[in-house]
């Protein structure tokens with residue numbers, strides 16, 4: 001037996017049935033009478049009967065005082081069969097006031113019974129205390145008892161529902177005051193749910209209010225704005241998260257057909273709102289509605305819809321702050337909020353937060369126009385939204401950035417890269433988009449939304465580091481430790497650069513021409529000696545200096561020091577040696593770059609032709625125009641350019657050609673392969689003639705043994721640099737090394 005039958009009986013006028021109910025609480029009837037026989041005969045007359053499909057349960061009191069005590073303990077009594085004459089002539093009548101006012105039992109129905117025919121209680125008392133019926137004891141035959149009890153119980157039942165619904169109304173009113181707060185819509189929906197539950201007479205369980213966020217032609221996505229019972233956790237979530245697809249369909253159908261739906265197991269109430277702000281309320285159990293109730297509910301829904309209009313005005317204002325207006329996805333604020341909510345709802349939540357940054361979006365905007373950029377963003381949004389399951393949250397979190405939150409099986413680099421394998425077609429132009437992705441697993445870092453966002457953002461920047469595209473990275477414990485170390489290092493680096501005593505010094509590594517065996521150049525390499533005497537390797541602190549911009553002043557110091565040392569070597573007689581100085585892309589694009597080089601050359605008295613700048617291919621991320629401008633300025637000063645670490649970057653041959661560099665330095669990682677049978681071994685063989693054909697000298701870095709040297713000589717490589725021929729040395733050691741070098745050809749002219 002369930003609520004279905006209850007309402008069935010409610011709708012049915014003949015409400016007496018003898019089926020028993022297990023699920024429902026009983027109607028409690030208090031028999032208050034000082035006569036034992038009345039108790040017995042009443043119970044006998046009403047034995048095994050159900051009213052509105054619930055059985056009756058009897059409480060017994062034998063005096064007015066006992067009645068009050070019983071009612072104090074049992075507030076859910078539906079009907080009191082109250083004897084007027086008990087301890088006193090009107091003891092029964094007197095306790096009515098106590099029941100209504102002192103005990104506050106406004107809903108209990110009271111049927112007065114008098115022993116003497118013709119004795120009528122004062123009409124005044126009946127009116128004042130809301131006595132609902134009045135019978136003489138000999139009128140209480142089985143049939144007459146049914147009738148008056150059924151009437152009383154039905155009215156008690158309706159009163160209860162009305163009050164529940166009033167409580168709902170109260171909540172709706174309160175919600176209207178809270179419009180300005182973000183909770184407005186939720187409270188409103190909660191009120192609606194309580195009110196509907198009250199109307200239909202069920203517990204506010206298994207109820208969902210939802211609305212469509214889109215427009216008529218394209219209604220989705222749908223959002224749950226209120227829920228109770230087992231669905232309560234879904235408030236503010238996409239409707240798609242509701243596991244039961246049947247319920248989803250019913251709600252969508254209701255919103256589409258704009259009509260209340262009644263199905264075998266559910267009712268979905270349609271609440272119309274102005275300007276398409278309709279919403280639907282799903283109720284989990286089936287109650288056939290009588291026509292009267294149907295009309296009432298329609299009226300109710302219409303009113304609720306109107307209230308909702310006001311709310312949705314507010315929520316539109318709120319949306320402006322949380323929804324991206326271009327692509328109609330949650331914005332960054334909302335994204336972080338939703339992550340927070342999910343973490344709150346489910347502490348063991350195991351999801352991935354991912355940030356996707358469109359590679360080269362600025363170029364898309366530049367090369368085509370910004371309208372094209374907008375269309376591209378929309379297309380990407382649609383693609384993400386359509387191809388990922390609804391359980392994955394998609395947000396737009398920045399100009400070229402999207403945020404995802406969802407299960408690992410969907411939110412992972414492979415799946416996401418696959419979504420964009422085929423080019424997007426916009427205005428007939430095909431665009432192949434790729435993303436740099438940063439991810440973090442919520443279970444790895446149980447923190448809050450903004451911290452997780454920050455982590456994913458760090459990972460994303462790392463994925464994009466050095467101008468790479470289409471890469472992804474996870475923020476892990478290691479990442480965190482590295483970042484901690486880096487910030488410590490940055491702190492130390494700042495201190496080191498401010499201090500009076502510079503912990504930095506330069507070492508110089510010889511570069512040797514293979515044909516003549518002469519030292520043709522020196523590469524300046526920086527060293528950082530800590531106070532405790534340990535050396536911080538440049539591979540560690542140079543990237544941090546680059547990220548922080550400290551490389552600019554540090555780079556200036558390196559340039560000045562190296563040129564000053566070169567001047568000292570010239571004074572010592574080594575006049576034909578060139579100084580090669582490493583220059584990072586950050587320095588290269590700095591507006592003062594050229595002038596600081598001019599100043600250093602001028603102050604050291606070194607001619608441009610004795611200076612070489614080593615740049616890596618990452619300089620190529622600068623715009624071609626800027627780069628070519630600087631390169632030609634350097635050319636006019638006769639400063640040469642070496643391409644450092646060749647083979648490790650993402651260079652294309654056309655790049656190499658445009659650099660018009662003087663020297664190509666094959667990265668050490670290829671040189672170490674010489675003499676092995678590993679795959680990259682042939683790179684060196686190919687690069688030597690390639691560089692030479694493009695008009696460059698080819699230098700092999702990191703030559704550590706004679707085998708490598710001989711092989712390079714065979715290949716026709718021009719120059720070598722490495723531990724085999726000479727380690728990086730401080731100036732004094734270098735001068736000594738030069739003098740003692742076997743085959744030293746004497747002081748240059």
Ligand code: C2E
Pocket residue numbers: 509524525526537538539542558581582583584644645668701702703704721722723724728
């Ligand atoms: P790099 O420019 O490729 O420098 C060559 C690195 O290889 C140097 O490491 C050098 O000591 C090492 N090396 C030379 N020969 C051999 C060899 O035969 N075997 C091995 N295993 N290593 C060899 P170092 O000095 O630790 O510098 C590392 C990187 O730090 C440099 O790579 C460069 O990218 C950066 N760096 C060093 N000094 C400077 C500087 O003054 N300015 C800038 N911007 N970057 C610098």
Ligand code: CA
Pocket residue numbers: 523582614644
């Ligand atoms: Ca170098």
Ligand code: CA
Pocket residue numbers: 644645665667668701
């Ligand atoms: Ca190098």
